[in-house]
Amino acid sequence: MSKVEVSFTPENYHVYENLDNIVVVTDILRATSAICTALHHGAREVIPVSTVEEARFYKSKGYLVGAERNGVQLEEFDFGNSPYSYMNELEDRSVVLTTTNGTKAINMAKNSFQVVVGAFTNFTALANWLSQQERDILILCSGWKGRYNLEDTLFAGALTERLEQMGTVSLTEDSALSAKYLYNLAKDDPYKFLMNSSHRRRLKKLNLKEDIRYCLSMDNTEIIPVLHEGSLVPMNDQVLEELRLAAETAED
Numbered sequence: 001m002s003k004v005e006v007s008f009t010p011e012n013y014h015v016y017e018n019l020d021n022i023v024v025v026t027d028i029l030r031a032t033s034a035i036c037t038a039l040h041h042g043a044r045e046v047i048p049v050s051t052v053e054e055a056r057f058y059k060s061k062g063y064l065v066g067a068e069r070n071g072v073q074l075e076e077f078d079f080g081n082s083p084y085s086y087m088n089e090l091e092d093r094s095v096v097l098t099t100t101n102g103t104k105a106i107n108m109a110k111n112s113f114q115v116v117v118g119a120f121t122n123f124t125a126l127a128n129w130l131s132q133q134e135r136d137i138l139i140l141c142s143g144w145k146g147r148y149n150l151e152d153t154l155f156a157g158a159l160t161e162r163l164e165q166m167g168t169v170s171l172t173e174d175s176a177l178s179a180k181y182l183y184n185l186a187k188d189d190p191y192k193f194l195m196n197s198s199h200r201r202r203l204k205k206l207n208l209k210e211d212i213r214y215c216l217s218m219d220n221t222e223i224i225p226v227l228h229e230g231s232l233v234p235m236n237d238q239v240l241e242e243l244r245l246a247a248e249t250a251e252d
């Protein structure tokens with residue numbers, strides 16, 4: 001049976017890092033929810049970049065670029081980090097995205113066997129796929145500026161519990177167990193549970209209540225974004241085969 005662990009912050013990632021793992025990166029509020037939304041609405045790829053300078057470079061080359069810091073869209077770019085801005089006119093477009101926490105966490109894990117993006121919005125599709133992989137899983141929470149946050153931990157707990165119920169993983173690790181315990185305290189009403197969370201307070205101040213509701217909604221898409229040559233693309237058999245061949249080549 002596979003093992004699942006949770007890194008509650010990117011700062012702790014080095015403790016858990018194992019290049020053979022599948023890494024599920026999550027940033028519920030809001031980067032990974034926005035990425036799932038963009039791919040669901042037809043974007044060909046989302047290129048996650050860590051810095052505003054990189055985002056500027058892509059903008060100068062004519063890409064559509066989303067850039068957010070501290071919850072606010074940076075003026076010179078096309079989008080911020082609201083999932084609602086990734087619902088229109090993206091058909092077959094490449095989108096570049098930089099956010100305060102999420103895109104950094106994705107890039108941090110880029111050398112792992114596979115990096116996939118998780119959110120409540122693609123929860124069941126992701127769990128079903130993971131349940132077929134027979135490989136250890138690390139859930140990497142993006143947190144907030146290096147700190148722990150509640151919403152990513154709830155997602156980690158929900159996923160852990162689902163994988164346990166499916167018989168995919170045995171919960172031997174304290175990180176996974178504690179995420180699951182926390183999720184069980186929250187699952188009747190995650191929105192209410194997060195009432196006092198720091199991120200919810202931040203976004204509420206910015207009048208982003210609708211975003212929070214959307215990011216906590218389940219199963220809006222079947223798409224599983226997977227990192228392939230630096231881009232997040234919708235997972236399909238061809239992409240998985242290319243990733244498998246690249247991993248084999250790297251081993252030789």
Ligand SMILES: O=C(O)[C@H](CS(=O)(=O)O)OP(=O)(O)O
Nearest residue numbers: 030031070071099100101102
């Ligand atoms: O835009 C967001 O929701 C956050 C902003 S912050 O963490 O409150 O500064 O960015 P994300 O990278 O999605 O956590």
